[in-house]
Amino acid sequence: MIATIARKEFLEIVRDGRFKWTAALMVLLLVTALLAGWQRFNSYSQIQATAQGSTNTQWLKQGDKNPHTAAHYGNYAFKPLGPLAFFDSGIVNYAGTAVFMEAHKQNFAIARPATDTSAVARFGELNGAMILQVLLPLLIIFLGFTAFSGERETGTLRQLMSMGVSRGSLLWGKAAGIAAAVLLVVLPCLAVGALALAATGLQTAGGGIWTRVALIGGAYLGYAAVFLFLTLAVSAWAKTARTALMALVGFWAFTAFIMPKTAAEVSRLVEPSPAFGTFMAEMKEHQKRGIDGISPRIKLAQYRGELFRKYGVSRVQDLPVYWTAVSMQKLEELDHPVFEQHYNAVRDEYARQLRLQDRLGLLAPLLPLRSISMTLAGTDLIQHNRFMAETEVFRRNMVLKMNTYLSQAAANLNGVNSATNYMIANEDVFAIVPPFRYEPPALRDVIASQAGNFTLLAGWLLATIVLALVAVKRMSLERN
Amino acid sequence: MLEAIDLKKTYGDYQALKGLNLRVNGGDIYCLLGANGAGKTTTINLFLNFVTPTSGVARVNGIDVNADPLQTKRYLAYIPEQVMLYGNLTGMENLEYFARLGGHDEYSADDYRGFLRRVGLQEDAAGRRVKTYSKGMRQKVGVAIALAKQARALLLDEPTSGLDPKASNEFSELLVQLKSEGAAILMATHDLFRAKETGTRIGIMRGGQLVQELSTDEVSHADLERIYLEHMH
Structure with missing residues (x-):
C-alpha cells in the first residue's frame, strides 16, 4: 500500500514540469558547488603544503645568526585541512589559516580569505554544505507542499480516502515518494562529490573519513527529513496549497537566514567578546604589569639572585649559563600565564557563544546541522582553537630550544657586551627545532562534541513526524 | 448491502439529517431525490465515513461504518458528480493506482485494459494522460x-449531471449491468427520468428526512414527477 502510494507520488512529481526545472537548477548548483569546493580545496592543500615546506626550509636556511635572533625570525604554521573541507569550509575563511610564531608574542591567525573579498562574498561562499543546508529544504518544499493541500483542492483526496486507505499509510507513502524524487536529484550530485573526495586521497586529518562521511550524510538526511515531514504536516493542515507554500517558505527563510544571523547577534549580546584592539592593549599592559602585579623586572632580579645562590656565585660573569639567554627565557615564561589568561578568556567566550547558538537550534534545525557539518568536516571553531593551541606549543618549544642552546653554548660570553660579541649558530643548531606538525583531534572526541546537536536534530525529526501524523489524522477532506 | 438506522447528523443547531432509515439490498438501484440541502450528500458522506454521525448507525455489508471504516470502504465504490483523477497519470495508471489502494494487486495490464474496454473508454485513450479527458x-x-x-x-452522488445524453445513457447502462451482478447502488440524483428508467426504488428526501419511498415499477414517469413536486412545496 505504502509502496503503491510512493510510486504514484514519485511518478506525478517527476512528470510535473516544475520538477524538471527545479531539479536541473539544483543539480547545476550542487555539482558546481562541489566541484568548485574540490578545486578550492586542492589548490589550498597544495599551497599549504608548499608554504609549510618552504617555511621549514626558510627556518633552516635563514643564515647563520644568534639562536635567540633566530627565534625572533620565527616560523609560520599553515593550517592543514581535512579533505571534507571541500564540502564544508566552515569558519576557515573567517578564522585565518596561517600563524606567525615568534619569540615573545602569541599571534592570532592571519590569511583570512573573507577579508580579501567584497561584501557580497560574506554572504557565504558556494559550497556543497551551503547548497544542501539552504536550497535542499526549498526543493523539498516545492516538491511537497501540494501533497495534501493540492489533492484536497482538486478533489482527488476524497476519491483517495473513499478507497479505504489509512491516513498513516498515506503519509508514509507520500513521504517515501517525495523522498525518492529528491534523492533522484541529489544522489547523483553527491556521487560526483564522493568521487572527487576519493580522488583527493583519503588521508584525512583525524582519520575515519568514511565514518565522517556517514555521520555527515546521516545528519543531512535527518535535516532533509525534518523539512519533508514539516512540509507534509503543513500541507495537510493548511486550507489551501497557497497558504501551505507561504507558511513553509516563511519557515525556510526563518531557519536558513534569519535564525543563523539572529543566533550570532544574540550570542554576541549575551556573551560579549572584546574588540581586537582592546584585547591586544589589555594583554600588553598585563605583560608589563606582570601576571600578579609584580613587574617582570623585579622578578628577573629575584631570578638572578636564585641563580647566584644555586651556583654559589655572586657575579653574572661567574655563572655557568649565559645570563642573557636564561633571562630571555625567564621573560618568555613570565608571559605564558598572561597569554593563557587572555587567550583562554576570549576562547571561552567564543565557546560560550557557540554553545548558546547551538541551543538556539531548538528554534531552527539548521543550527545544529551546521555545527555537526563543519565539526565533522574539521572546519569548526573547536578544531581551529586546537590548531592555535598547537602553534603555541610549537612556538614555546622553538623559543625554549633556542634560548637553552644559547644559554649553554655562550656561557663564556657572560659579562661581555652582547651587542658586539655574540654567539652565532648555523643550520645544524636550528635543526633541533622539529618542523611544525598539526595533529588533529581524535575522531571520537569530535563526534562526542556534537552529541548535543545530534540529539537536537533527532528531536526535530521526531517532533515533525509526530506533527505530520497528527495533522494527517485531523486533515479535512473538504475544500472549505 | 447498505443500511442506515436512525442516522442523524447535526452541525451546531443545523440538523442535516434527522433520523434516516434506509436499506439498499444487492441488486437494487436506490435513487435519492430531493432539492439541494435535503441531506442526500450527507447520507453518502456518512456511508463513506467522511463525516461521523451524531447518532444512529450506517452499515455496509452489515459492518458499522464508524467502527471499521477501512473495512467497509473495501466493499464500497464512490462516484461523485466529477470523478477526480490525477491529470499527469494516464487512465490506465489512475485505474491501477486506485485498484491497488482498494486492495487489488492481482490484476495484469490486460485486466486493466479489459475494465476500461468494458466501461466503453476508447482504446487509444487508456494510455493518454487524464488531463486530456472529457x-x-x-x-x-x-x-x-x-x-x-x-x-x-x-x-453515486449526481454522477450523470453535466454529461451529454449519450454519455449519460451509457453510464446508466453500466449501472444496470452492475446491479444485475448483485451490487447495491445508492444514487443521489436530480434526474427524475434516469431515476425512473434505471432505478428500482426511489426515496424522496426533504429537510434531512426521507418523506416517501416507492418502487419504480409502481409509478409512471408523470406520477413520479407529480409526487416529487408535491413534496417540494
Missing part, C-alpha cells in the same frame, strides 16, 4: 475503478 471519460474511469475494486455497494 468529463464523460472520467466518469467511465470512475466506474472502471468500481469494477476493479469488485465493489459490493456503490455510492
Whole structure:
C-alpha cells in the first residue's frame, strides 16, 4: 500500500514540469558547488603544503645568526585541512589559516580569505554544505507542499480516502515518494562529490573519513527529513496549497537566514567578546604589569639572585649559563600565564557563544546541522582553537630550544657586551627545532562534541513526524 | 448491502439529517431525490465515513461504518458528480493506482485494459494522460475503478449531471449491468427520468428526512414527477 502510494507520488512529481526545472537548477548548483569546493580545496592543500615546506626550509636556511635572533625570525604554521573541507569550509575563511610564531608574542591567525573579498562574498561562499543546508529544504518544499493541500483542492483526496486507505499509510507513502524524487536529484550530485573526495586521497586529518562521511550524510538526511515531514504536516493542515507554500517558505527563510544571523547577534549580546584592539592593549599592559602585579623586572632580579645562590656565585660573569639567554627565557615564561589568561578568556567566550547558538537550534534545525557539518568536516571553531593551541606549543618549544642552546653554548660570553660579541649558530643548531606538525583531534572526541546537536536534530525529526501524523489524522477532506 | 438506522447528523443547531432509515439490498438501484440541502450528500458522506454521525448507525455489508471504516470502504465504490483523477497519470495508471489502494494487486495490464474496454473508454485513450479527458471519460474511469475494486455497494452522488445524453445513457447502462451482478447502488440524483428508467426504488428526501419511498415499477414517469413536486412545496 505504502509502496503503491510512493510510486504514484514519485511518478506525478517527476512528470510535473516544475520538477524538471527545479531539479536541473539544483543539480547545476550542487555539482558546481562541489566541484568548485574540490578545486578550492586542492589548490589550498597544495599551497599549504608548499608554504609549510618552504617555511621549514626558510627556518633552516635563514643564515647563520644568534639562536635567540633566530627565534625572533620565527616560523609560520599553515593550517592543514581535512579533505571534507571541500564540502564544508566552515569558519576557515573567517578564522585565518596561517600563524606567525615568534619569540615573545602569541599571534592570532592571519590569511583570512573573507577579508580579501567584497561584501557580497560574506554572504557565504558556494559550497556543497551551503547548497544542501539552504536550497535542499526549498526543493523539498516545492516538491511537497501540494501533497495534501493540492489533492484536497482538486478533489482527488476524497476519491483517495473513499478507497479505504489509512491516513498513516498515506503519509508514509507520500513521504517515501517525495523522498525518492529528491534523492533522484541529489544522489547523483553527491556521487560526483564522493568521487572527487576519493580522488583527493583519503588521508584525512583525524582519520575515519568514511565514518565522517556517514555521520555527515546521516545528519543531512535527518535535516532533509525534518523539512519533508514539516512540509507534509503543513500541507495537510493548511486550507489551501497557497497558504501551505507561504507558511513553509516563511519557515525556510526563518531557519536558513534569519535564525543563523539572529543566533550570532544574540550570542554576541549575551556573551560579549572584546574588540581586537582592546584585547591586544589589555594583554600588553598585563605583560608589563606582570601576571600578579609584580613587574617582570623585579622578578628577573629575584631570578638572578636564585641563580647566584644555586651556583654559589655572586657575579653574572661567574655563572655557568649565559645570563642573557636564561633571562630571555625567564621573560618568555613570565608571559605564558598572561597569554593563557587572555587567550583562554576570549576562547571561552567564543565557546560560550557557540554553545548558546547551538541551543538556539531548538528554534531552527539548521543550527545544529551546521555545527555537526563543519565539526565533522574539521572546519569548526573547536578544531581551529586546537590548531592555535598547537602553534603555541610549537612556538614555546622553538623559543625554549633556542634560548637553552644559547644559554649553554655562550656561557663564556657572560659579562661581555652582547651587542658586539655574540654567539652565532648555523643550520645544524636550528635543526633541533622539529618542523611544525598539526595533529588533529581524535575522531571520537569530535563526534562526542556534537552529541548535543545530534540529539537536537533527532528531536526535530521526531517532533515533525509526530506533527505530520497528527495533522494527517485531523486533515479535512473538504475544500472549505 | 447498505443500511442506515436512525442516522442523524447535526452541525451546531443545523440538523442535516434527522433520523434516516434506509436499506439498499444487492441488486437494487436506490435513487435519492430531493432539492439541494435535503441531506442526500450527507447520507453518502456518512456511508463513506467522511463525516461521523451524531447518532444512529450506517452499515455496509452489515459492518458499522464508524467502527471499521477501512473495512467497509473495501466493499464500497464512490462516484461523485466529477470523478477526480490525477491529470499527469494516464487512465490506465489512475485505474491501477486506485485498484491497488482498494486492495487489488492481482490484476495484469490486460485486466486493466479489459475494465476500461468494458466501461466503453476508447482504446487509444487508456494510455493518454487524464488531463486530456472529457468529463464523460472520467466518469467511465470512475466506474472502471468500481469494477476493479469488485465493489459490493456503490455510492453515486449526481454522477450523470453535466454529461451529454449519450454519455449519460451509457453510464446508466453500466449501472444496470452492475446491479444485475448483485451490487447495491445508492444514487443521489436530480434526474427524475434516469431515476425512473434505471432505478428500482426511489426515496424522496426533504429537510434531512426521507418523506416517501416507492418502487419504480409502481409509478409512471408523470406520477413520479407529480409526487416529487408535491413534496417540494
